[in-house]
Amino acid sequence: MALFIVRRLIGLVVVLFAITVLTFLIFFATPGVDPTRSLAGRNPTPETVAAVRHQFGLDRSKPEQYLLMMKRLFISRDLVSYGNQALKVVPAITAATPVTFSLVIGAAVIWILLSILTGVLAVVLKGSIWDPLLMIVALIGISMPVFWLGEVANLITQDRLHDTFLFSWVPPLGYTPLTENPWQWFLHLIIPWLTLAALYVGFYARVLRANLLDVANEDFVRTARAKGLSERRILTRHMLRTSMITFVSLFGLDFAVLVGGGALLTEVVFGLPGVGLLTYRSLQSLDLPVIMATVIYGAFFITIANAVVDILYARLDPRIRPT
Amino acid sequence: MAEFAYEPEPASVGLAPGESIREFAGKSPWRLAGRRLARNRVAMAALALFVLIVAVSFAAPLYAKHIAHTDPFANNLNGTTVVDGKTVEVLQQGGGPLKLGETPIGPTWHANYFLGADNQGRDVMARVLYGGRASLLIGIGSAVLACLAALFLALLAGYFRGPVDVFLSRLMDLIWAFPIFLLAISLATVLLTAPDGLQWGPVHVDPSSLWIPTLIIALVYVPYVYRPVRGQVLSVREKEYVEAAVAQGASSLRLMFSEILPNVLTTVIVMLPLMIATTILTEAALSFLSIGVQPPQASWGTIIDDGQDLLYSRPWVAIAPGIMIVLTVLSLNVLGDGVRDALDPRAKLRLKG
Numbered sequence: 001m002a003l004f005i006v007r008r009l010i011g012l013v014v015v016l017f018a019i020t021v022l023t024f025l026i027f028f029a030t031p032g033v034d035p036t037r038s039l040a041g042r043n044p045t046p047e048t049v050a051a052v053r054h055q056f057g058l059d060r061s062k063p064e065q066y067l068l069m070m071k072r073l074f075i076s077r078d079l080v081s082y083g084n085q086a087l088k089v090v091p092a093i094t095a096a097t098p099v100t101f102s103l104v105i106g107a108a109v110i111w112i113l114l115s116i117l118t119g120v121l122a123v124v125l126k127g128s129i130w131d132p133l134l135m136i137v138a139l140i141g142i143s144m145p146v147f148w149l150g151e152v153a154n155l156i157t158q159d160r161l162h163d164t165f166l167f168s169w170v171p172p173l174g175y176t177p178l179t180e181n182p183w184q185w186f187l188h189l190i191i192p193w194l195t196l197a198a199l200y201v202g203f204y205a206r207v208l209r210a211n212l213l214d215v216a217n218e219d220f221v222r223t224a225r226a227k228g229l230s231e232r233r234i235l236t237r238h239m240l241r242t243s244m245i246t247f248v249s250l251f252g253l254d255f256a257v258l259v260g261g262g263a264l265l266t267e268v269v270f271g272l273p274g275v276g277l278l279t280y281r282s283l284q285s286l287d288l289p290v291i292m293a294t295v296i297y298g299a300f301f302i303t304i305a306n307a308v309v310d311i312l313y314a315r316l317d318p319r320i321r322p323t
Numbered sequence: 324m325a326e327f328a329y330e331p332e333p334a335s336v337g338l339a340p341g342e343s344i345r346e347f348a349g350k351s352p353w354r355l356a357g358r359r360l361a362r363n364r365v366a367m368a369a370l371a372l373f374v375l376i377v378a379v380s381f382a383a384p385l386y387a388k389h390i391a392h393t394d395p396f397a398n399n400l401n402g403t404t405v406v407d408g409k410t411v412e413v414l415q416q417g418g419g420p421l422k423l424g425e426t427p428i429g430p431t432w433h434a435n436y437f438l439g440a441d442n443q444g445r446d447v448m449a450r451v452l453y454g455g456r457a458s459l460l461i462g463i464g465s466a467v468l469a470c471l472a473a474l475f476l477a478l479l480a481g482y483f484r485g486p487v488d489v490f491l492s493r494l495m496d497l498i499w500a501f502p503i504f505l506l507a508i509s510l511a512t513v514l515l516t517a518p519d520g521l522q523w524g525p526v527h528v529d530p531s532s533l534w535i536p537t538l539i540i541a542l543v544y545v546p547y548v549y550r551p552v553r554g555q556v557l558s559v560r561e562k563e564y565v566e567a568a569v570a571q572g573a574s575s576l577r578l579m580f581s582e583i584l585p586n587v588l589t590t591v592i593v594m595l596p597l598m599i600a601t602t603i604l605t606e607a608a609l610s611f612l613s614i615g616v617q618p619p620q621a622s623w624g625t626i627i628d629d630g631q632d633l634l635y636s637r638p639w640v641a642i643a644p645g646i647m648i649v650l651t652v653l654s655l656n657v658l659g660d661g662v663r664d665a666l667d668p669r670a671k672l673r674l675k676g
Binding site: 015018019022023026027030031139140142143144145147148149151152154155158159257260261262264265268279280283284286288291292294295298299302303 | 496497500501502504505506508509510512513514515516523600604607608611612613614624627630631634635638641642645648649652653656657
């Protein structure tokens with residue numbers, strides 16, 4: 001087990017290093033693209049370009065540039081935005097992280113509860129019209145672009161039905177920190193949570209239903225029936241528990257991807273100042289250092305989360321440990 | 324189902340519940356799958372819907388020219404249109420709730436400006452159709468490219484194994500380690516910083532070329548197809564019929580393309596509709612973030628982006644392309660399920676939507 005962890009950690013370090021190199025190459029060494037173009041403003045004079053190149057160290061060799069960039073990103077943490085040199089990239093990301101976590105954790109709670117409910121209902125109601133109906137709704141949920149669903153939600157809750165009793169409680173778009181006012185925090189996030197969760201409810205409900213139906217033919221379920229257990233107990237204690245294995249491993253991945261940048265579109269539509277919105281703002285001005293930093297942050301988060309999940313899994317299930 | 328339980332199964336395509344072996348004896352696996360798909364009414368309805376959307380989108384120039392009589396790519400700030408016999412301006416002064424500025428005309432539900440106009444006075448209906456053309460081209464193009472590239476690389480890796488496999492698989496793992504979305508964003512941003520387009524040797528790519536989003540999206544999805552296909556190539560390579568071909572002195576190329584390829588193709592075909600659904604959603608997201616399709620081209624994603632400013636005054640600009648995306652992706656997801664059931668009734672292969 002200790003050997004497995006050590007190997008997994010060495011692999012992790014190698015992947016993290018490769019991620020920084022690849023990201024650096026994409027941003028600063030793509031053939032045909034001059035990174036100074038975007039940082040010297042519109043129609044720059046050759047002198048400005050040269051000055052900016054020198055300031056950001058872009059007149060040095062590529063390996064030197066890489067080391068300089070990584071030093072400013074991880075050690076001195078003073079990498080600044082091209083467009084707005086007062087904006088320090090690393091503190092900006094740190095400040096935005098709680099917003100992203102608030103959004104993703106709340107949505108995750110909703111999607112897990114709703115998808116278990118939907119998946120189990122579909123299995124219980126199999127054979128009636130409700131099962132295909134629920135699955136069609138789930139499929140529609142999967143097929144919607146999240147940013148579009150968010151806009152429709154805004155249209156309804158902020159404008160068309162905002163003056164009715166239904167949605168008059170919805171505050172204007174934006175964010176209030178949990179530490180400042182928990183109730184406002186909750187009110188600001190409830191519509192974004194539901195929007196972000198919609199896609200995952202559909203997907204998880206479908207996976208859970210398929211899994212439950214697979215498990216239904218297993219020997220241990222037959223044994224449980226033969227023992228005379230009630231259907232409810234078989235479903236919750238035996239079938240659902242086994243199906244949770246797939247469910248949990250999927251969840252780990254999706255959660256990491258969302259925190260690592262996947263929630264960007266939801267943050268943009270609802271004006272939540274998380275890491276995604278930070279990336280989006282820099283996209284508008286093609287501010288390469290900020291985008292590069294958020295990409296590396298996201299990829300790091302996902303890779304580290306995957307490693308942690310792997311190690312936990314290996315601890316729980318000896319079969320997974322590779323030799 | 325039980326009465327067929329003891330009958331042998333055809334080797335590559337398993338029997339679906341309720342099918343008899345006699346019905347299928349002597350037919351090729353592809354024909355069997357085709358027949359099974361044709362009997363699946365839900366999947367056929369989805370296919371019909373998808374074909375309809377494709378046909379309508381590719382008829383966009385005809386619609387713009389002969390029905391709407393507008394050019395959906397030209398500004399029409401001072402234009403007029405006729406509603407109920409009255410001539411009205413396309414951009415109306417102070418039409419919004421605040422009576423300030425200009426508001427484009429809303430849906431007329433007539434041929435001209437059926438869904439109203441956008442901020443530039445352009446016909447939204449015609450733009451949605453044109454946008455569909457771009458979205459579908461990019462979605463289908465990038466999914467097909469990703470599948471072909473992944474298939475080729477997986478054949479190389481699975482056939483040669485050893486260092487080739489290690490190199491390709493590590494490369495794919497690296498791409499896989501990136502959040503798809505962030506990788507696509509990085510590539511798109513960097514390529515867009517070249518305002519005059521890109522020059523790679525003799526190839527010039529215009530910044531508004533649809534090839535840029537197509538290639539970016541194709542690249543980020545290659546590992547998703549590569550992984551399962553490589554696994555299959557590795558196992559097919561050990562089959563007796565491959566050994567027999569080796570014994571006959573078949574060349575590497577022959578082994579890869581006529582012995583192994585046909586046997587891993589089903590996996591790719593099952594994945595293709597679901598991949599297209601995914602790539603269409605990715606394209607829409609990138610275009611919504613204004614780093615996908617660039618003006619003067621339009622796609623469903625860029626139209627939703629345009630509609631953001633008009634959301635409360637003229638919601639149809641943003642709603643209509645979204646409905647098209649939902650219908651397209653939904654039809655592809657349903658069709659994908661049908662194809663999976665038809666080709667491989669027992670498969671558990673699933674692609675995240």
